[in-house]
Amino acid sequence: MKKKINPRALILLLALLALLTAFPFCVSNYIIQIAVYCGIYIMLAVSLNLLVGYTGIFSMGHVAFFCIGAYTSALLATKLGIAFPLCFIAGGIGAAFIGALVGFATLRLNDIFLAFTTMGLGEVIRIIIQNASFTNGALGVAGIPMPMLAGHKMTRIEFYFMVLILVLILVYLVSRLVHSNTGRTLKMIRDDANAASSLGVNVFRYKMTIMILSCFVAGLAGSLYATFLQYINASNFSISISINIIAMVAIGGMGTISGPIIGAILLQVLPEAIRFLSNYRQLMFGIALVISIMFAPRGLVGLNWKRIPFIASVCEKLKTNNGKEI
């Protein structure tokens, strides 16, 4: 069945793209930096959402895979002088590999047990990296080179576009995935793993697959982070990052495509806007999380926005001549 593309929605999408393309040329370096972080956190939130939102695997150690990706990429680039694209992929593969090991050990657990085990493992991985000699221990890795592009070092704007393109590709692929048989299977496992296996679903295999995929994406994000920051340190990857990512997914809306994106942007931009409160940043995240769980358990995306007349009328306009229901 061919889906009809609504012309109005298409225009909206193109306008958004144009905005995203034009905006780095009009703002300061600082804003571009925030935008890049937004992109990196979108990747993290989207990948965690695959676990938490779609499969019901409550991982609290997602930062560990971000960290492994960052370190793999950074060490390959600084110690062996390997070019960025390879470091980037290696970051993903490294994280996916560790993710597979962690998954193998933990994915038989459920709910709170899984949450605590992954949280513990995440800390263990960080502490190992902080104390191992090949990772420069507590000194961190400095002097990570910017990627080369057409014979010169990438500028921040170019880096921004690279992240933008990667995020767009990621979001497209993930939205394909969750609307396919694989996505349906993940939701089955989330809703009722027992019923899923009575229909012939190898639950453990699917959980492993999505764990590896999610960690791969987190690793890629880590590589981007290390490269953009040019310096990483194990203390950048504390447990609070895991909690921030969870907050992004939960506040935006678990198990939706747009939720984690909105959540990531919001929680990345908001603290910059209220910088005078920076000492209370973690507190703010905590409060935001509690409020969203109390008043918007399905996240911002899950709220009934159509109660607001303006939004309702826009939705109506977008919906007209949309393809009929299946």
Add this chain to the structure above:
Amino acid sequence: MLYAEEVSVRFGGLTAVDRVSLHIVPDEIHAIIGPNGAGKSTFFNAISGINKPSEGKITFQGKDITGLKQHQVAQMGIGRTFQNIKLFGSMTVMENVLCGYHQHVKSGLVHDLFGLPSQMREEAELLERCKELLARVELYDKRMMKANNLPYGEQRKLEIVRAMATGPKLLMLDEPAAGMNPSETEELKQFIRKINAEGLTILLIEHDVKMVMSLADTITVLDHGSKIAEGSADEVKNDEKVIEAYLGKSYRR
């Protein structure tokens, strides 16, 4: 079709199922009845792979399925429903049935990620088959409803239809009439008859003795984990041990 030989299930020192043998012939409706705690559900779960039998052997269509995992048993062609309905609550009726087709889907992760044409085609085909099935069981009009919003009787039905979508040769129903009113039970009975007539062998556990008597070709009676009787409805009805198990010794003729 399905042979269970001397199957026992023990939990620590407790023997829930004690050397029960069972033979299901193709195309029959076979019922397991028994008082509460007789080990019916445990026996059921031993076949479908939720608990492993401690002893004994289960073969299905000549293949040994003893101790296989639940999804492997399902892949052999045994579908099942649960005593407490286990629908996928966040999904629509249609999606629930689509889930049933899981093991027939060929496209894997890579196909799904990139939306290759073969995957798109397969998904469209699946949708057609699903609609056909829904039309056949008269749930088509409700296909866009959230599964949880269906009336109770239809939730049951949907669970059975979802299991049918896996393309089973044997369908196991765990207390399908539990919690139903008489008219819903009657409808369910007709429905079970209908799918049985279409060539599906059925094994069911049931508390509603009236329903079982009028529905089942063969009835196996369990009590305290052991098989105490087996036969047609009339045979079982007049069996001394069965009367004793259900009504007590004083009612023995």
